Amino acid sequence: MSGAGAIGAETALIAGQGSLPARLVAAAPEMLVCVPEGAPAPVKGIGVLHFRVERLVPLFDALAERGITRVCLAGAMQRPKLEPEMFDARTASLVPRLVGAMQAGDDATLRAVIGLFEEFGFEVIGADAICPDLVPVEGLICGTLTEEDRADAERAAEIVSALGAVDVGQGAVVARGLCLAVEALPGTDAMLDFVAAHRALAPGAKTGVFFKAPKPGQDRRIDLPAIGPNTVAKAAAAGLAGIVFEAGGVLLIDRDATVQAAEAAGIFLWGRSA
Known part of the structure; x- marks a missing residue:
């Protein structure tokens, strides 16, 4: 499938809901798939890395430890109900920034999320980088x-x-x-x-x-x-x-x-x- 050859184990898919994540997994099965805790995997039978938004910085650490250099965020993402007691100290320091972005609208929230991934050294790519024919x-x-x-x-x-x-x-x-x-x-x-x-x-x-x-x-x-x-x-x-x-x-x-x-x-x- 076009585009799949350039995507390998150095890429992580932050998967939301809907059919798009499964389409991307089929195109690039070597990707590390990450899903929010409690959410189903986009494809049955694959291993996933579960994460919580309240522990976003530990997620960044886990990705870096696995040699991940690129991430793709795809699929419908619901705004989570945050549990304050679950925050680690480093992620908690980001809360004012994220809350401010959320109050400014969806676009501002997405830009803030992209900015965080980039600040922690990850390249953010679109779904079309994995499947150009989409x-x-x-x-x-x-x-x-x-x-x-x-x-x-x-x-x-x-x-x-x-x-x-x-x-x-x-x-x-x-x-x-x-x-x-x-x-x-x-x-x-x-x-x-x-x-x-x-x-x-x-x-x-x-x-x-x-x-x-x-x-x-x-x-x-x-x-x-x-x-x-x-x-x-x-x-x-x-x-x-x-x-x-x-x-x-x-x-x-x-x-x-x-x-x-x-x-x-x-x-x-x-x-x-x-």
């Missing part, structure tokens, strides 16, 4: 586009850019020039479910697009938006004509299954230039 380039992957679709995509891109500038979300749904929904804390599925439940706002045949893109200025090594078969199913249930994403800025999880689902649902997938 990030589609510009072009229509399947289906057909109308001028109305292009206009809706342009309007949705403007909305997502405005949302991202204030660290709100990475997606929006637009049909016939009208914004039907925007992505916020509940996430993409909740947004598409809302559109499906309120389709009277844009009745008729399949119309409208779901647009997804990174936030302006986002560090693309972490938390790139992702699209997969479930996204296609949700978009189809919402009566949309297609899914549009910023070319080079979105992860297409399980490409074959996603394209097959889109073709079966009669909706298009389009990588749009920024």
